[in-house]
Amino acid sequence: MSGQFAQAIEWTFLAYFAGINIAYLAQCLSAVRRVRRYLKSAAMDDLDPAYSTVHLPISLVVPAYNESKSIVTSIKALLQLEYPDFEVVVVNDGSTDDTLEKLIAGFQLYPYPEAYRKQVPCKPVRATYRSARYRNLRVVSKENGGSKADAANAGINVCRNPLVAVVDADGVLQRNSLTRAVRPFLENPETVAAGGAIRIANGCTLRDGFLEEVALPRNPLALMQVIEYMRSFLFGRMGWEPLGAVLIVSGAFGVFRRTTLIEVGGYNPQAVGEDMELVVRIHRIMKQQRRRYHIGFIPDPVCWTDAPESLKDLGSQRTRWHHGLGQALMLNRWLLLNPRGGTVSWLAIPFYVLFELLGPLIEAAGFVFFLGGATFGLIAWPEAVVFLLLALSLGMLMSVCAIMLEEFSFPMYRKPRELALLYGAALLENFGYRQLTVWWRLKGFFRWVTRRRHKWETITRSASVGAG
Amino acid sequence: MSRAISIAGTMLDFPFASGSSAPISVALWVTSASIAASLLLLLYTLELRFRRRLRERRRAGVVAQWRVIIADAVTGAAALAAPKLLRSERQEFLRLWVYTRSMLEGAAADRLIALAQGLGLTEFVRVQARHAHLGTRLMAMQALGYLRDAESVPELAAATDDANMLVSITAAEALGAIDPARAMALLIPKIARRRDWPRTHVFKVLQQAGSAVISEPLYRCIRAAVDDDAAYLLQFAEIAEFDVRDALAVELVCSRSGPEVLAAALKLATGHVPVPRIDELLAHTAWYVRMQAAKLVGRMGRTQDAGRLEKLLADEEWWVRYRAAKALVRLPGMNAPVLEQIRTRLDDRYARDILGQAIAEEGIR
Numbered sequence: 001m002s003g004q005f006a007q008a009i010e011w012t013f014l015a016y017f018a019g020i021n022i023a024y025l026a027q028c029l030s031a032v033r034r035v036r037r038y039l040k041s042a043a044m045d046d047l048d049p050a051y052s053t054v055h056l057p058i059s060l061v062v063p064a065y066n067e068s069k070s071i072v073t074s075i076k077a078l079l080q081l082e083y084p085d086f087e088v089v090v091v092n093d094g095s096t097d098d099t100l101e102k103l104i105a106g107f108q109l110y111p112y113p114e115a116y117r118k119q120v121p122c123k124p125v126r127a128t129y130r131s132a133r134y135r136n137l138r139v140v141s142k143e144n145g146g147s148k149a150d151a152a153n154a155g156i157n158v159c160r161n162p163l164v165a166v167v168d169a170d171g172v173l174q175r176n177s178l179t180r181a182v183r184p185f186l187e188n189p190e191t192v193a194a195g196g197a198i199r200i201a202n203g204c205t206l207r208d209g210f211l212e213e214v215a216l217p218r219n220p221l222a223l224m225q226v227i228e229y230m231r232s233f234l235f236g237r238m239g240w241e242p243l244g245a246v247l248i249v250s251g252a253f254g255v256f257r258r259t260t261l262i263e264v265g266g267y268n269p270q271a272v273g274e275d276m277e278l279v280v281r282i283h284r285i286m287k288q289q290r291r292r293y294h295i296g297f298i299p300d301p302v303c304w305t306d307a308p309e310s311l312k313d314l315g316s317q318r319t320r321w322h323h324g325l326g327q328a329l330m331l332n333r334w335l336l337l338n339p340r341g342g343t344v345s346w347l348a349i350p351f352y353v354l355f356e357l358l359g360p361l362i363e364a365a366g367f368v369f370f371l372g373g374a375t376f377g378l379i380a381w382p383e384a385v386v387f388l389l390l391a392l393s394l395g396m397l398m399s400v401c402a403i404m405l406e407e408f409s410f411p412m413y414r415k416p417r418e419l420a421l422l423y424g425a426a427l428l429e430n431f432g433y434r435q436l437t438v439w440w441r442l443k444g445f446f447r448w449v450t451r452r453r454h455k456w457e458t459i460t461r462s463a464s465v466g467a468g
Numbered sequence: 469m470s471r472a473i474s475i476a477g478t479m480l481d482f483p484f485a486s487g488s489s490a491p492i493s494v495a496l497w498v499t500s501a502s503i504a505a506s507l508l509l510l511l512y513t514l515e516l517r518f519r520r521r522l523r524e525r526r527r528a529g530v531v532a533q534w535r536v537i538i539a540d541a542v543t544g545a546a547a548l549a550a551p552k553l554l555r556s557e558r559q560e561f562l563r564l565w566v567y568t569r570s571m572l573e574g575a576a577a578d579r580l581i582a583l584a585q586g587l588g589l590t591e592f593v594r595v596q597a598r599h600a601h602l603g604t605r606l607m608a609m610q611a612l613g614y615l616r617d618a619e620s621v622p623e624l625a626a627a628t629d630d631a632n633m634l635v636s637i638t639a640a641e642a643l644g645a646i647d648p649a650r651a652m653a654l655l656i657p658k659i660a661r662r663r664d665w666p667r668t669h670v671f672k673v674l675q676q677a678g679s680a681v682i683s684e685p686l687y688r689c690i691r692a693a694v695d696d697d698a699a700y701l702l703q704f705a706e707i708a709e710f711d712v713r714d715a716l717a718v719e720l721v722c723s724r725s726g727p728e729v730l731a732a733a734l735k736l737a738t739g740h741v742p743v744p745r746i747d748e749l750l751a752h753t754a755w756y757v758r759m760q761a762a763k764l765v766g767r768m769g770r771t772q773d774a775g776r777l778e779k780l781l782a783d784e785e786w787w788v789r790y791r792a793a794k795a796l797v798r799l800p801g802m803n804a805p806v807l808e809q810i811r812t813r814l815d816d817r818y819a820r821d822i823l824g825q826a827i828a829e830e831g832i833r
Contacts, residue, residue: 010491017498112828115821117786186666383492390495393502400506404513411520419517423510 006379013366013387020355021394027239028401034238035299035409056163056182057085058255061155063148064090064169068097072106074169077209079134083178087136089159090169093151094123094144103139108132114140114158120266122153148251149267149274156261165255172201172211172304173253181255184296191294192260192282195249196302197233199412200226204304211304214412216421221314224429225307227422230402234299234409241297245348247283249295251275253303260293271331272448273324280332283344287335299409315440322444326357330448360441366391367435392430399426530560538568541583542576553587559604562589562596566607569614581615590615597623606638613642621646625654633664640665641673648677656685659704660697667703674707683708687716695726702732714738721745727754734760739768750776755785762788766795774799778810781819789818793826804832 060078064071071090078088092100103109114128123145131137142154152166163185167173174180177196184194203217217223233250240246249256254275264278264285271277279295286293308314329336329352336353338345366387374384403422406412413422534557537550553561569580584590593615596608609627612620624646627639640658643651652674659670674682686708690701698720705713718740720733730749734757741764749761762780765773777799780792797807807827814820 007489007491010489010495014491014494014498113821113824115786115789115818115825383489386492386495386499390499390502393499393506397502397506397509400509400513404509404516407513407516411517419513 006373006383009369009373010379010383010387013362013369016362016366017390017394020359021398023351023355024235024398024401028235028398028405030240030242031235031238031299031405032408034242035405038299039409056185057161058083058087058163058165058178058182059155059159059161059258060086060088060178061152061159061164061166062088062090062169063093063151063155063166064095064099065093065144065148065151066095066097066099067169068095068099068102071099071169072102073209074171075103075107075137078167078173079137080175080208080210081173081178082175085161086178087138087159087161088134089155090137090139091151091155091158092139092141093148093154094142100139100141104129107134107137107139109139112138114138116158118157119262120153120156121269122150122157122266125154125158128158145269147269147271147274149271150269152274153266153269156258156266159258162258163255164258164261165253166251167303168252168305170306171198171252172204172206172209174300174302174304175210177253177300177302180298180300180302181253183298184294185255185257188294188296190292191257191296192286193249193254193256193279194296194298195237195246195254196298196300197238197410198229198250198252199233199301199304200229200307201304202307202309216413216418217307217309219309220425220428221311221433222307222309223421223425224433225314227399227402227425227429229307230406231398234402234405237297238299240348241295243343243347244294245343246295246297247280247344247348247352248276249279249297250303252305254279268331271324272320272327276324277328277331280328280335283341284332284335287338287341287344290340301410301412311436315436315443318437318440319444319447322357322360322441323448324444325352326445326448329353329357357445360438360445363391363438364442367438395430395434396426399429526556527560530557531564533557534561534564538564538580538583541579542568542572544575544579550583550587553589558589558592561587562593562607562611565589566611566614569611577614584611584615590617593617594620602632602634606634609635609638609642613645616646618646621650628655628658633662633666636662637665637669641669641676644673644676648681652677652682652685656682656689660689660693660700663700670704671707674704679707679709683712687712690716691719695724695729698724699726699728699732702729702736705736714740721749727752727757730754731756731760734764737764747776750780755783755788758783759785759788759791762792762795766791766798769798769800771799771801774802774810778814781814781823782816786822789822790826793822794829796823797826797830797832802832807832 062075062078067074075088075090090103092103109129109131111127112130116128123143125140125142127141129139129141131139138158140154140158142151145151145154155166156164163182165178165181181194181196184191200217200222201211202219202222203215204211205213205215216226237246237248251274260282261278264282266278267274268277268281282293282295308317329349335341335345335349337350341349370379370384370387373379374381400423403419403426413419539545541550565580565584569577572580589611593608593611594617596604597612597620599605599608609624612624621643624639624643628636628643630636630639640651640655643655655673659665674686686701686705690698690705693701702717702720705716708716713736717733717737720729721737721741722745724730724733730752731754734749746761746765749757750765752758752761758780762777765776774796777792777796781789781796783789783792796802796810804827807823811820811823811827814823
């Protein structure tokens, strides 16, 4: 009887492995096709510099909370972006340090009576400032809303251009990021939002807020995250794009049509993962209104972000992400298997529920069953080892796919040593790191179930980012 | 123990193992397949890297050799005694040539064309323009334009109808470079139909042809177009000669009723619109017509229009209020005391706020 029970459990886990890996493989193949198409259309870049000057005016909204250390460098870098028509709107979300004072001194700000319309909800604005040095820089000082979403909403109210890019204050953009990011809007007028690949800045050398040299981080935790980000962005998101089912546009850098943001009510200040919740809500509202729309994703690395290097910071981030995932899916549950929802309702949302939201529960149950089962004699040790090997080899395969996709599209790590390190990380992340992320995601899951709230979160910066 | 041995046996000879559980066999199969796939992907990644390196090295060699020859041709520093262009070098040379040519005009461009013709590039490029690979085809079509190859005109004209936007717009640009007058007669009627053509590219084609060449065909095309097409085409009319575009804009403002075409024409007009018509448009139901009408009143610069703009400060649309305020503060005679007087007599809070903002923006103290 116990043998039959064990076999039934084994089949269940096999079915789960098969399901998740077939889904990942399909995403990977879809991403390869998408990258090929993208690289072909990018051939125009070589031909005519005029193509890159096709533009739509963009407002960059930069929510900032206690960013005193790096805010001036970050904003100076943003002001040097290569784009013909953009403004920067910094939103100081009631920082308790001297972020505002640094901005005032660094950019010669003066108070200015901005007559804007409050179209999405946010805490009251205390003052608006303009820069005497940069015509395209404005700063909004508001009461602390307790979340990045509230600050972003204040920026959306104030900005004036048809496209809005919400950017992390500590994010490092490529000089041509905006040119790349508007492409989906130019190529398809139905585009309402677009994201790009985010990469890890740890280990890279920065000068004046721009990337000078790309290198892998020395910190092993950050190195594992390089692989994770490749998986997540290169096929996790790009694979969904041709199906019209991109559910996440990263909070570190995403471009939206302002009218769409206003129509859907802006960011949800109560959402823990405000970036995902917004995009899923856009899907929901567009589907409910039976409107044609497109959410684009470009494989170019448009933004580099600082990854947490300590277990505490990383754990807190992952717990928050998973909490946010649960909340975003729950708030927009109308989409789940809705006849009007198309691929979003029938593929993407079920995938996220089954493999992303419930994934840690199933993975944890797998570890407990096989290790516990082997310890207590329910199954033989070699059987447990075989299943653990299976998990390891499939995990490794997905990471190797992501490394291949990176090499195929926009290779950033060009030294042979770096390739070896990436492969090493792809193998080693299965021993400890993956289990830790399962634990943090489980915590996030239970935090979502128990409805606990999150606030602005700061992580300890690595030495490279924010310097210079 | 016996079970463990059975599984170990399975691991050694799992395809035909007997006595092992089915899930274990499947798991072993999948594990082996994924390890094999990982190794294959590793090899493929290494191959990709190797091929990329090789390509980059070859490209660097060709560029280093031909850059000097192209630079000499541009400056006229040397006679055109260039070495033979090898087949393997043609693609890289073409890329370098197109890049350099895109930045040049006049005698330097002529010398560069002579260099390319001497190397037999024209024949190569004509063949490339029919290539299946999009990037190759686009570069070849662009090169045909830069070479001013008259023989390619029929083929390029046909390509302007290609369903692929990149192909059709590149062909249009090339045509414009070869024979501007003929190209404009062909292209201007197509612009309204080809809304997929990036507007900056259309601007570039029209600008390169010059206002003298485009004014007449564009004027005729817009007058004959329905409201929607006329509105779209009007954005390109700013390249036309001033007299032509102003007359066209005023005519459309007075004769058309579609809000889009009215807004586009108002944007272009500089004056001479009858006052009763302006009053109608300042009260139009479409906010963007009201906004453009406010801007036009500002451009007309008559102090007596201040009252018209003052009314719009309380408009329900932010952009109308903003543009009216900007126009108002820029009218002749609008100094700080006058504006403050207007501001204090405004009942509407939004109107006061927007005027305050415009005063601050214009730095009026």
